[in-house]
Amino acid sequence: MNWFSKMFASSIGQKLILALTGLFLCTFLVVHVIGNLQLFKNDNGLAFNLYSVFMTTNPLIKTVSYLLYFSILFHAFKGLQLAYKNKIARPVGYAVINGKANSHWTSRSMGVLGTIILVFIVVHMSDFWYEYKFGNIPYAKYTENMSTGEVKFERYLSEAGEPLTINSKKEEYVEGNNKIIIVKDLYEEVSEEFENPFLVMVYILAMFAIGFHLFHGFQSGFQSIGLNHPRYSPAIKFLGLWVFSILVPALFAAMPIYFLLIK
Amino acid sequence: MSGNMNLTLKVWRQKNKSDKGRFETYPVQDISPDMSFLEMFDVLNEKLINDGKEPVAFDHDCREGICGMCSMFINGRPHGPLQGVTTCQLHMRSFKTGDTIVVEPWRAKAFPVIKDLAVDRSAFDRIIASGGFISVNTGNAQDANATPIGKDDADASFAAAMCIGCGACVAACKNASAMLFVSAKISQFALLPQGQPERNQRVLNMVAQMDAEGFGSCTNTGACEAECPKGISLSNIARMNRDFIGAQLSSQKV
Ligand code: SF4
Numbered sequence: 001m002n003w004f005s006k007m008f009a010s011s012i013g014q015k016l017i018l019a020l021t022g023l024f025l026c027t028f029l030v031v032h033v034i035g036n037l038q039l040f041k042n043d044n045g046l047a048f049n050l051y052s053v054f055m056t057t058n059p060l061i062k063t064v065s066y067l068l069y070f071s072i073l074f075h076a077f078k079g080l081q082l083a084y085k086n087k088i089a090r091p092v093g094y095a096v097i098n099g100k101a102n103s104h105w106t107s108r109s110m111g112v113l114g115t116i117i118l119v120f121i122v123v124h125m126s127d128f129w130y131e132y133k134f135g136n137i138p139y140a141k142y143t144e145n146m147s148t149g150e151v152k153f154e155r156y157l158s159e160a161g162e163p164l165t166i167n168s169k170k171e172e173y174v175e176g177n178n179k180i181i182i183v184k185d186l187y188e189e190v191s192e193e194f195e196n197p198f199l200v201m202v203y204i205l206a207m208f209a210i211g212f213h214l215f216h217g218f219q220s221g222f223q224s225i226g227l228n229h230p231r232y233s234p235a236i237k238f239l240g241l242w243v244f245s246i247l248v249p250a251l252f253a254a255m256p257i258y259f260l261l262i263k
Numbered sequence: 264m265s266g267n268m269n270l271t272l273k274v275w276r277q278k279n280k281s282d283k284g285r286f287e288t289y290p291v292q293d294i295s296p297d298m299s300f301l302e303m304f305d306v307l308n309e310k311l312i313n314d315g316k317e318p319v320a321f322d323h324d325c326r327e328g329i330c331g332m333c334s335m336f337i338n339g340r341p342h343g344p345l346q347g348v349t350t351c352q353l354h355m356r357s358f359k360t361g362d363t364i365v366v367e368p369w370r371a372k373a374f375p376v377i378k379d380l381a382v383d384r385s386a387f388d389r390i391i392a393s394g395g396f397i398s399v400n401t402g403n404a405q406d407a408n409a410t411p412i413g414k415d416d417a418d419a420s421f422a423a424a425m426c427i428g429c430g431a432c433v434a435a436c437k438n439a440s441a442m443l444f445v446s447a448k449i450s451q452f453a454l455l456p457q458g459q460p461e462r463n464q465r466v467l468n469m470v471a472q473m474d475a476e477g478f479g480s481c482t483n484t485g486a487c488e489a490e491c492p493k494g495i496s497l498s499n500i501a502r503m504n505r506d507f508i509g510a511q512l513s514s515q516k517v
Protein backbone atom coordinates (compact mmCIF):
# COMPACT_ATOMS: atom_id res chain seq x y z
CA MET A 1 0.00 0.00 0.00
CA ASN A 2 1.29 3.45 -0.72
CA TRP A 3 1.07 6.22 1.84
CA PHE A 4 -2.15 7.56 0.39
CA SER A 5 -4.22 4.40 0.69
CA LYS A 6 -2.56 3.64 4.02
CA MET A 7 -3.62 7.03 5.29
CA PHE A 8 -7.25 6.49 4.36
CA ALA A 9 -7.22 2.92 5.64
CA SER A 10 -6.11 4.07 9.10
CA SER A 11 -8.63 4.82 11.83
CA ILE A 12 -8.09 8.56 11.42
CA GLY A 13 -8.28 8.28 7.63
CA GLN A 14 -11.68 6.61 7.92
CA LYS A 15 -12.93 9.51 10.01
CA LEU A 16 -11.48 11.88 7.47
CA ILE A 17 -13.45 10.27 4.64
CA LEU A 18 -16.66 10.46 6.63
CA ALA A 19 -15.99 14.05 7.59
CA LEU A 20 -15.13 15.28 4.11
CA THR A 21 -18.00 13.55 2.36
CA GLY A 22 -20.38 14.48 5.17
CA LEU A 23 -19.50 18.16 5.13
CA PHE A 24 -19.81 18.17 1.34
CA LEU A 25 -23.30 16.70 1.72
CA CYS A 26 -24.08 19.49 4.20
CA THR A 27 -23.24 22.15 1.64
CA PHE A 28 -25.43 20.33 -0.85
CA LEU A 29 -28.34 20.41 1.58
CA VAL A 30 -28.07 24.18 1.79
CA VAL A 31 -28.15 24.54 -1.99
CA HIS A 32 -31.00 22.03 -2.22
CA VAL A 33 -33.15 23.78 0.37
CA ILE A 34 -32.59 27.23 -1.07
CA GLY A 35 -33.47 26.05 -4.58
CA ASN A 36 -36.56 24.25 -3.36
CA LEU A 37 -37.84 27.37 -1.62
CA GLN A 38 -39.17 28.18 -5.11
CA LEU A 39 -41.87 25.61 -4.42
CA PHE A 40 -43.47 28.23 -2.19
CA LYS A 41 -43.75 30.70 -5.08
CA ASN A 42 -47.30 31.26 -6.23
CA ASP A 43 -46.53 30.90 -9.95
CA ASN A 44 -47.94 27.46 -10.79
CA GLY A 45 -44.44 26.09 -10.56
CA LEU A 46 -42.80 28.10 -13.35
CA ALA A 47 -39.68 29.13 -11.38
CA PHE A 48 -39.29 25.68 -9.82
CA ASN A 49 -39.68 23.88 -13.15
CA LEU A 50 -37.15 26.10 -14.89
CA TYR A 51 -34.77 25.62 -11.96
CA SER A 52 -35.17 21.83 -12.26
CA VAL A 53 -34.22 22.00 -15.94
CA PHE A 54 -31.20 24.13 -15.12
CA MET A 55 -30.05 21.80 -12.33
CA THR A 56 -30.29 18.72 -14.56
CA THR A 57 -28.77 20.13 -17.74
CA ASN A 58 -26.02 22.54 -16.71
CA PRO A 59 -22.77 20.59 -17.29
CA LEU A 60 -21.02 21.98 -14.24
CA ILE A 61 -23.91 21.14 -11.96
CA LYS A 62 -24.25 17.73 -13.56
CA THR A 63 -20.61 17.01 -12.80
CA VAL A 64 -21.05 18.08 -9.19
CA SER A 65 -24.18 15.97 -8.94
CA TYR A 66 -22.23 12.84 -9.89
CA LEU A 67 -19.74 13.72 -7.19
CA LEU A 68 -22.73 14.06 -4.89
CA TYR A 69 -24.18 10.61 -5.68
CA PHE A 70 -20.75 9.15 -5.14
CA SER A 71 -20.39 10.98 -1.83
CA ILE A 72 -23.73 9.74 -0.59
CA LEU A 73 -22.87 6.14 -1.40
CA PHE A 74 -19.33 6.39 -0.10
CA HIS A 75 -20.39 8.13 3.11
CA ALA A 76 -23.04 5.49 3.74
CA PHE A 77 -20.75 2.59 2.90
CA LYS A 78 -17.84 3.89 4.98
CA GLY A 79 -20.14 4.78 7.85
CA LEU A 80 -21.62 1.30 8.00
CA GLN A 81 -18.21 -0.27 7.62
CA LEU A 82 -16.85 1.84 10.46
CA ALA A 83 -19.84 1.01 12.64
CA TYR A 84 -19.13 -2.67 12.06
CA LYS A 85 -15.40 -2.32 12.76
CA ASN A 86 -16.13 -0.39 15.92
CA LYS A 87 -18.55 -3.06 17.02
CA ILE A 88 -15.93 -5.78 16.82
CA ALA A 89 -13.51 -3.61 18.82
CA ARG A 90 -15.67 -4.64 21.81
CA PRO A 91 -16.58 -8.30 21.32
CA VAL A 92 -17.96 -8.72 24.86
CA GLY A 93 -20.31 -5.91 25.82
CA TYR A 94 -21.22 -4.49 29.20
CA ALA A 95 -24.16 -5.78 31.19
CA VAL A 96 -24.92 -2.27 32.44
CA ILE A 97 -24.10 0.80 30.44
CA ASN A 98 -25.01 4.36 31.31
CA GLY A 99 -24.38 6.14 28.03
CA LYS A 100 -26.41 9.22 28.77
CA ALA A 101 -24.11 10.07 31.67
CA ASN A 102 -21.31 10.89 29.26
CA SER A 103 -22.59 11.52 25.75
CA HIS A 104 -25.54 12.74 23.70
CA TRP A 105 -27.79 10.03 22.27
CA THR A 106 -27.44 11.40 18.73
CA SER A 107 -23.69 10.82 18.83
CA ARG A 108 -24.29 7.19 19.81
CA SER A 109 -26.96 6.65 17.13
CA MET A 110 -25.28 7.91 13.97
CA GLY A 111 -25.41 4.51 12.29
CA VAL A 112 -29.14 4.09 12.91
CA LEU A 113 -29.95 7.68 11.95
CA GLY A 114 -27.76 7.39 8.87
CA THR A 115 -29.49 4.18 7.79
CA ILE A 116 -32.90 5.85 8.13
CA ILE A 117 -31.61 8.71 5.99
CA LEU A 118 -30.21 6.30 3.39
CA VAL A 119 -33.56 4.52 3.08
CA PHE A 120 -35.24 7.90 2.81
CA ILE A 121 -32.85 9.00 0.04
CA VAL A 122 -33.76 5.88 -1.94
CA VAL A 123 -37.48 6.62 -1.54
CA HIS A 124 -36.96 10.28 -2.31
CA MET A 125 -34.83 9.69 -5.40
CA SER A 126 -37.25 7.15 -6.82
CA ASP A 127 -40.13 9.57 -6.15
CA PHE A 128 -38.64 12.53 -7.94
CA TRP A 129 -35.20 12.02 -9.44
CA TYR A 130 -36.11 8.74 -11.16
CA GLU A 131 -39.53 9.99 -12.21
CA TYR A 132 -38.05 13.16 -13.63
CA LYS A 133 -35.38 11.31 -15.57
CA PHE A 134 -37.21 8.19 -16.67
CA GLY A 135 -40.86 8.48 -15.67
CA ASN A 136 -43.82 10.04 -17.43
CA ILE A 137 -43.92 13.54 -16.10
CA PRO A 138 -46.53 15.72 -17.82
CA TYR A 139 -45.56 18.99 -19.41
CA ALA A 140 -46.84 22.42 -18.50
CA LYS A 141 -47.30 25.34 -20.84
CA TYR A 142 -46.73 28.88 -19.61
CA THR A 143 -47.73 31.78 -21.83
CA GLU A 144 -46.14 35.02 -20.80
CA ASN A 145 -47.58 38.24 -22.16
CA MET A 146 -44.41 40.18 -22.82
CA SER A 147 -45.96 43.61 -22.44
CA THR A 148 -47.90 43.03 -19.24
CA GLY A 149 -45.68 40.27 -17.85
CA GLU A 150 -48.76 38.27 -16.99
CA VAL A 151 -48.25 34.51 -17.12
CA LYS A 152 -50.96 32.11 -18.05
CA PHE A 153 -50.57 28.45 -17.05
CA GLU A 154 -52.12 25.41 -18.67
CA ARG A 155 -51.43 21.72 -19.00
CA TYR A 156 -49.70 20.87 -22.26
CA LEU A 157 -52.47 18.83 -23.88
CA SER A 158 -53.73 17.96 -27.32
CA GLU A 159 -57.14 19.13 -28.55
CA ALA A 160 -58.56 15.84 -27.34
CA GLY A 161 -57.15 16.42 -23.88
CA GLU A 162 -54.34 13.88 -24.19
CA PRO A 163 -51.02 14.85 -22.56
CA LEU A 164 -48.44 15.96 -25.10
CA THR A 165 -44.68 15.63 -24.79
CA ILE A 166 -41.67 17.22 -26.40
CA ASN A 167 -38.23 15.78 -27.00
CA SER A 168 -36.46 17.79 -24.35
CA LYS A 169 -37.12 19.01 -20.85
CA LYS A 170 -37.90 22.51 -22.01
CA GLU A 171 -38.81 24.49 -25.11
CA GLU A 172 -39.09 28.23 -25.35
CA TYR A 173 -40.32 30.33 -28.24
CA VAL A 174 -41.99 33.62 -29.03
CA GLU A 175 -45.40 33.76 -30.62
CA GLY A 176 -46.54 37.30 -31.40
CA ASN A 177 -46.53 39.21 -28.17
CA ASN A 178 -46.26 36.04 -26.08
CA LYS A 179 -43.36 34.05 -24.82
CA ILE A 180 -44.29 30.37 -24.62
CA ILE A 181 -42.47 28.04 -22.27
CA ILE A 182 -43.17 24.33 -22.39
CA VAL A 183 -41.44 22.50 -19.57
CA LYS A 184 -41.55 19.23 -17.66
CA ASP A 185 -43.92 19.83 -14.77
CA LEU A 186 -42.02 18.49 -11.78
CA TYR A 187 -43.97 20.92 -9.65
CA GLU A 188 -47.16 19.06 -10.48
CA GLU A 189 -45.47 15.79 -9.56
CA VAL A 190 -44.40 17.25 -6.22
CA SER A 191 -47.83 18.58 -5.37
CA GLU A 192 -49.45 15.27 -6.32
CA GLU A 193 -47.03 13.22 -4.21
CA PHE A 194 -47.60 15.36 -1.19
CA GLU A 195 -51.34 14.90 -1.26
CA ASN A 196 -50.58 11.55 0.35
CA PRO A 197 -50.53 12.10 4.13
CA PHE A 198 -48.56 8.90 4.71
CA LEU A 199 -45.77 10.06 2.43
CA VAL A 200 -45.79 13.46 4.10
CA MET A 201 -45.32 11.71 7.46
CA VAL A 202 -42.39 9.74 6.05
CA TYR A 203 -40.79 12.95 4.84
CA ILE A 204 -41.27 14.71 8.15
CA LEU A 205 -39.81 11.80 10.12
CA ALA A 206 -36.86 11.66 7.74
CA MET A 207 -36.22 15.35 8.39
CA PHE A 208 -36.05 14.61 12.13
CA ALA A 209 -33.47 11.93 11.35
CA ILE A 210 -31.45 14.41 9.29
CA GLY A 211 -31.69 17.04 12.02
CA PHE A 212 -30.45 14.65 14.71
CA HIS A 213 -27.77 13.21 12.44
CA LEU A 214 -26.40 16.66 11.70
CA PHE A 215 -26.67 17.85 15.28
CA HIS A 216 -23.78 15.54 15.97
CA GLY A 217 -22.40 15.14 12.47
CA PHE A 218 -21.73 18.72 11.46
CA GLN A 219 -19.53 19.68 14.39
CA SER A 220 -18.07 16.19 14.55
CA GLY A 221 -16.84 16.55 10.97
CA PHE A 222 -14.75 19.55 11.93
CA GLN A 223 -13.28 17.73 14.93
CA SER A 224 -12.32 14.84 12.63
CA ILE A 225 -10.38 17.05 10.25
CA GLY A 226 -8.62 18.51 13.25
CA LEU A 227 -10.46 21.81 13.60
CA ASN A 228 -11.29 22.33 17.24
CA HIS A 229 -10.36 25.62 18.81
CA PRO A 230 -12.06 27.92 21.33
CA ARG A 231 -11.86 30.66 18.69
CA TYR A 232 -14.14 29.09 16.14
CA SER A 233 -15.62 25.91 17.63
CA PRO A 234 -18.52 27.80 19.27
CA ALA A 235 -19.45 29.19 15.84
CA ILE A 236 -19.31 25.69 14.32
CA LYS A 237 -21.52 24.34 17.12
CA PHE A 238 -23.94 27.23 16.65
CA LEU A 239 -24.19 26.61 12.89
CA GLY A 240 -24.60 22.89 13.44
CA LEU A 241 -27.46 23.38 15.86
CA TRP A 242 -29.42 26.27 14.39
CA VAL A 243 -28.78 25.93 10.66
CA PHE A 244 -28.15 22.24 10.04
CA SER A 245 -30.16 20.51 12.70
CA ILE A 246 -33.07 22.97 12.92
CA LEU A 247 -33.46 25.46 10.08
CA VAL A 248 -32.63 23.27 7.08
CA PRO A 249 -34.72 20.24 8.14
CA ALA A 250 -37.59 22.54 9.20
CA LEU A 251 -37.64 24.26 5.80
CA PHE A 252 -37.57 20.91 4.04
CA ALA A 253 -40.37 19.59 6.24
CA ALA A 254 -42.42 22.73 5.55
CA MET A 255 -42.59 21.82 1.85
CA PRO A 256 -44.69 18.63 2.07
CA ILE A 257 -46.78 20.24 4.81
CA TYR A 258 -47.45 23.22 2.56
CA PHE A 259 -48.66 21.00 -0.26
CA LEU A 260 -50.76 18.81 2.01
CA LEU A 261 -52.45 21.51 4.02
CA ILE A 262 -52.25 24.81 2.14
CA LYS A 263 -51.98 24.12 -1.56
CA MET B 264 -21.35 2.08 63.48
CA SER B 265 -24.45 3.98 62.52
CA GLY B 266 -24.47 5.27 58.95
CA ASN B 267 -22.69 2.16 57.73
CA MET B 268 -24.18 0.51 54.67
CA ASN B 269 -25.27 -2.89 53.50
CA LEU B 270 -24.88 -3.39 49.79
CA THR B 271 -25.27 -6.05 47.13
CA LEU B 272 -22.41 -6.42 44.68
CA LYS B 273 -22.76 -8.06 41.30
CA VAL B 274 -19.18 -8.73 40.28
CA TRP B 275 -17.78 -10.18 37.06
CA ARG B 276 -15.83 -13.35 37.81
CA GLN B 277 -13.65 -14.95 35.18
CA LYS B 278 -10.98 -17.55 35.95
CA ASN B 279 -8.67 -16.66 33.09
CA LYS B 280 -8.50 -15.31 29.56
CA SER B 281 -10.29 -18.26 28.01
CA ASP B 282 -12.99 -18.71 30.66
CA LYS B 283 -16.40 -17.43 29.62
CA GLY B 284 -17.00 -15.62 32.88
CA ARG B 285 -20.20 -14.79 34.78
CA PHE B 286 -21.61 -12.46 37.39
CA GLU B 287 -21.53 -13.48 41.05
CA THR B 288 -23.65 -11.75 43.64
CA TYR B 289 -22.12 -10.89 47.01
CA PRO B 290 -23.75 -9.12 49.91
CA VAL B 291 -21.38 -6.82 51.82
CA GLN B 292 -22.26 -5.56 55.30
CA ASP B 293 -21.31 -2.71 57.52
CA ILE B 294 -19.46 -0.66 54.92
CA SER B 295 -18.31 2.75 56.14
CA PRO B 296 -19.23 5.68 53.87
CA ASP B 297 -15.64 6.91 54.30
CA MET B 298 -14.14 3.83 52.73
CA SER B 299 -12.90 4.00 49.18
CA PHE B 300 -14.45 1.70 46.63
CA LEU B 301 -11.30 -0.41 46.61
CA GLU B 302 -11.32 -0.69 50.40
CA MET B 303 -14.85 -2.00 50.14
CA PHE B 304 -13.46 -4.66 47.78
CA ASP B 305 -10.75 -5.42 50.35
CA VAL B 306 -13.51 -6.09 52.88
CA LEU B 307 -15.24 -8.39 50.41
CA ASN B 308 -12.00 -10.24 49.59
CA GLU B 309 -11.18 -10.62 53.29
CA LYS B 310 -14.50 -12.32 53.75
CA LEU B 311 -14.09 -14.52 50.66
CA ILE B 312 -10.67 -15.66 51.90
CA ASN B 313 -12.07 -16.41 55.36
CA ASP B 314 -14.80 -18.45 53.71
CA GLY B 315 -12.17 -20.39 51.79
CA LYS B 316 -13.17 -18.85 48.46
CA GLU B 317 -11.13 -17.23 45.69
CA PRO B 318 -10.84 -13.44 46.22
CA VAL B 319 -11.81 -11.07 43.39
CA ALA B 320 -8.80 -10.05 41.30
CA PHE B 321 -8.66 -6.32 40.58
CA ASP B 322 -5.91 -3.91 39.60
CA HIS B 323 -4.70 -1.22 41.99
CA ASP B 324 -1.46 0.32 43.12
CA CYS B 325 -1.14 3.90 44.36
CA ARG B 326 -4.71 4.23 45.66
CA GLU B 327 -4.44 8.00 45.31
CA GLY B 328 -5.39 8.60 41.72
CA ILE B 329 -1.97 8.86 40.13
CA CYS B 330 -0.94 5.44 38.85
CA GLY B 331 -3.93 4.61 36.66
CA MET B 332 -4.06 0.96 37.69
CA CYS B 333 -7.55 0.79 39.19
CA SER B 334 -10.06 0.03 36.50
CA MET B 335 -13.60 -0.87 37.42
CA PHE B 336 -16.68 -0.29 35.34
CA ILE B 337 -19.23 0.56 38.03
CA ASN B 338 -22.96 0.73 37.31
CA GLY B 339 -22.36 1.42 33.64
CA ARG B 340 -19.55 3.96 34.00
CA PRO B 341 -15.77 3.68 34.22
CA HIS B 342 -14.53 4.69 37.69
CA GLY B 343 -18.14 4.95 38.87
CA PRO B 344 -20.66 7.75 39.16
CA LEU B 345 -18.37 10.73 39.84
CA GLN B 346 -16.45 12.79 37.33
CA GLY B 347 -12.74 13.50 37.60
CA VAL B 348 -11.88 10.67 39.98
CA THR B 349 -10.44 7.20 39.70
CA THR B 350 -12.01 4.16 41.35
CA CYS B 351 -9.55 4.41 44.25
CA GLN B 352 -10.72 8.00 44.85
CA LEU B 353 -14.39 7.04 44.79
CA HIS B 354 -15.86 6.85 48.27
CA MET B 355 -18.71 4.72 49.45
CA ARG B 356 -20.61 7.86 50.45
CA SER B 357 -21.52 8.08 46.76
CA PHE B 358 -23.81 5.10 47.36
CA LYS B 359 -26.59 4.40 49.82
CA THR B 360 -27.48 1.41 51.88
CA GLY B 361 -29.52 -1.19 49.99
CA ASP B 362 -27.94 -0.33 46.64
CA THR B 363 -27.02 -3.02 44.16
CA ILE B 364 -23.73 -2.20 42.44
CA VAL B 365 -22.71 -3.90 39.21
CA VAL B 366 -18.94 -4.08 38.69
CA GLU B 367 -17.43 -5.14 35.37
CA PRO B 368 -13.95 -5.10 33.85
CA TRP B 369 -12.98 -2.67 31.04
CA ARG B 370 -14.41 -4.19 27.88
CA ALA B 371 -12.37 -3.99 24.67
CA LYS B 372 -10.83 -6.43 22.25
CA ALA B 373 -7.49 -4.73 22.90
CA PHE B 374 -7.91 -5.11 26.69
CA PRO B 375 -8.46 -8.85 27.21
CA VAL B 376 -9.54 -9.92 30.69
CA ILE B 377 -6.71 -11.56 32.63
CA LYS B 378 -8.81 -12.53 35.60
CA ASP B 379 -12.05 -11.18 37.11
CA LEU B 380 -11.78 -7.38 36.96
CA ALA B 381 -8.13 -7.20 35.90
CA VAL B 382 -7.53 -6.57 32.21
CA ASP B 383 -4.36 -6.59 30.15
CA ARG B 384 -3.58 -3.01 29.18
CA SER B 385 -0.17 -3.70 27.68
CA ALA B 386 -1.56 -2.47 24.35
CA PHE B 387 -1.05 1.02 25.83
CA ASP B 388 2.58 0.19 26.61
CA ARG B 389 3.18 -0.94 23.04
CA ILE B 390 1.66 2.28 21.73
CA ILE B 391 4.00 4.29 23.97
CA ALA B 392 6.96 2.17 22.88
CA SER B 393 6.12 2.89 19.23
CA GLY B 394 6.76 6.62 19.67
CA GLY B 395 5.47 8.11 22.93
CA PHE B 396 8.87 9.44 24.00
CA ILE B 397 11.53 11.93 23.05
CA SER B 398 15.08 10.85 22.28
CA VAL B 399 17.70 12.64 24.40
CA ASN B 400 21.36 12.11 24.93
CA THR B 401 22.30 10.90 28.36
CA GLY B 402 24.76 12.84 30.49
CA ASN B 403 24.32 15.90 32.57
CA ALA B 404 20.85 17.40 32.55
CA GLN B 405 20.93 20.64 30.66
CA ASP B 406 20.05 23.93 32.25
CA ALA B 407 16.33 24.05 32.93
CA ASN B 408 15.86 27.38 31.19
CA ALA B 409 18.01 26.68 28.16
CA THR B 410 14.97 26.07 25.97
CA PRO B 411 12.33 28.76 26.24
CA ILE B 412 8.74 27.51 26.20
CA GLY B 413 5.67 29.72 26.07
CA LYS B 414 3.50 29.54 29.18
CA ASP B 415 0.33 28.65 27.23
CA ASP B 416 2.06 25.78 25.45
CA ALA B 417 3.63 24.57 28.66
CA ASP B 418 0.23 24.60 30.37
CA ALA B 419 -1.47 22.73 27.51
CA SER B 420 1.35 20.21 27.41
CA PHE B 421 1.11 19.63 31.16
CA ALA B 422 -2.65 19.22 30.89
CA ALA B 423 -2.11 16.49 28.28
CA ALA B 424 0.63 14.93 30.40
CA MET B 425 -1.91 14.48 33.22
CA CYS B 426 -3.08 11.28 31.50
CA ILE B 427 -2.40 8.33 33.79
CA GLY B 428 -3.05 5.67 31.15
CA CYS B 429 -5.94 4.15 33.05
CA GLY B 430 -7.94 3.26 29.93
CA ALA B 431 -11.25 4.68 31.15
CA CYS B 432 -11.51 6.49 27.81
CA VAL B 433 -11.44 3.14 25.98
CA ALA B 434 -13.84 1.62 28.49
CA ALA B 435 -16.36 4.46 28.14
CA CYS B 436 -16.18 4.76 24.36
CA LYS B 437 -18.88 2.90 22.48
CA ASN B 438 -16.24 2.13 19.85
CA ALA B 439 -13.56 1.10 22.36
CA SER B 440 -11.37 3.77 20.80
CA ALA B 441 -8.08 4.73 22.42
CA MET B 442 -7.83 8.10 20.71
CA LEU B 443 -8.06 10.22 23.86
CA PHE B 444 -5.16 8.38 25.44
CA VAL B 445 -3.04 8.37 22.28
CA SER B 446 -3.80 12.00 21.52
CA ALA B 447 -2.77 13.02 25.06
CA LYS B 448 0.51 11.16 24.70
CA ILE B 449 1.12 12.81 21.32
CA SER B 450 0.05 16.29 22.41
CA GLN B 451 2.29 16.46 25.48
CA PHE B 452 5.28 16.40 23.13
CA ALA B 453 3.76 18.10 20.10
CA LEU B 454 3.37 21.25 22.20
CA LEU B 455 6.99 21.37 23.35
CA PRO B 456 10.17 22.18 21.39
CA GLN B 457 11.73 18.92 22.56
CA GLY B 458 8.96 17.03 20.82
CA GLN B 459 9.49 18.56 17.40
CA PRO B 460 12.29 16.41 15.91
CA GLU B 461 10.19 13.25 16.11
CA ARG B 462 6.79 14.87 15.78
CA ASN B 463 5.78 13.47 12.37
CA GLN B 464 7.13 10.01 12.95
CA ARG B 465 5.63 9.87 16.42
CA VAL B 466 2.06 10.46 15.30
CA LEU B 467 2.36 8.10 12.34
CA ASN B 468 3.84 5.27 14.41
CA MET B 469 1.56 5.65 17.40
CA VAL B 470 -1.59 5.78 15.28
CA ALA B 471 -0.41 2.72 13.33
CA GLN B 472 0.24 0.83 16.57
CA MET B 473 -3.12 1.95 18.00
CA ASP B 474 -4.87 0.53 14.91
CA ALA B 475 -2.82 -2.67 15.03
CA GLU B 476 -3.91 -3.26 18.64
CA GLY B 477 -7.55 -3.44 17.53
CA PHE B 478 -8.96 -0.32 19.16
CA GLY B 479 -12.02 1.19 17.49
CA SER B 480 -12.20 4.45 15.61
CA CYS B 481 -13.34 7.65 17.29
CA THR B 482 -16.78 8.98 16.36
CA ASN B 483 -16.51 12.05 18.59
CA THR B 484 -19.18 11.09 21.09
CA GLY B 485 -17.17 12.80 23.82
CA ALA B 486 -17.74 9.97 26.30
CA CYS B 487 -13.98 9.66 26.89
CA GLU B 488 -13.56 13.30 27.85
CA ALA B 489 -16.57 13.13 30.17
CA GLU B 490 -15.27 10.02 31.94
CA CYS B 491 -11.54 10.75 31.98
CA PRO B 492 -10.43 11.09 35.62
CA LYS B 493 -7.81 13.63 34.55
CA GLY B 494 -10.02 15.81 32.38
CA ILE B 495 -8.04 15.21 29.17
CA SER B 496 -9.68 17.36 26.51
CA LEU B 497 -11.11 16.31 23.15
CA SER B 498 -9.09 19.11 21.59
CA ASN B 499 -6.11 16.75 21.91
CA ILE B 500 -7.83 14.36 19.51
CA ALA B 501 -8.30 17.21 17.05
CA ARG B 502 -4.59 18.03 17.41
CA MET B 503 -3.69 14.40 16.76
CA ASN B 504 -5.95 14.32 13.68
CA ARG B 505 -4.33 17.53 12.45
CA ASP B 506 -0.82 16.24 13.12
CA PHE B 507 -1.63 12.93 11.47
CA ILE B 508 -2.87 14.59 8.29
CA GLY B 509 0.06 17.03 8.37
CA ALA B 510 2.57 14.24 8.89
CA GLN B 511 1.06 12.24 6.04
CA LEU B 512 1.49 15.21 3.76
CA SER B 513 4.89 16.40 4.97
CA SER B 514 6.84 13.44 6.34
CA GLN B 515 10.32 13.11 4.82
CA LYS B 516 9.83 9.36 4.57
CA VAL B 517 8.23 8.29 1.32
S1 SF4 C 1 -7.02 9.94 28.61
FE1 SF4 C 1 -7.95 9.96 30.65
S2 SF4 C 1 -9.26 8.14 30.65
FE2 SF4 C 1 -7.82 7.88 28.96
S3 SF4 C 1 -6.10 6.75 29.79
FE3 SF4 C 1 -5.59 8.92 30.01
S4 SF4 C 1 -6.31 9.47 32.06
FE4 SF4 C 1 -7.30 7.53 31.57
Ligand code: FES
Binds near residue numbers: 325329
Ligand atom coordinates in the same frame (compact mmCIF):
# COMPACT_ATOMS: atom_id res chain seq x y z
S1 FES D 1 -4.92 2.81 42.25
FE1 FES D 1 -3.59 4.29 41.34
S2 FES D 1 -5.00 5.54 40.31
FE2 FES D 1 -6.32 4.20 41.40
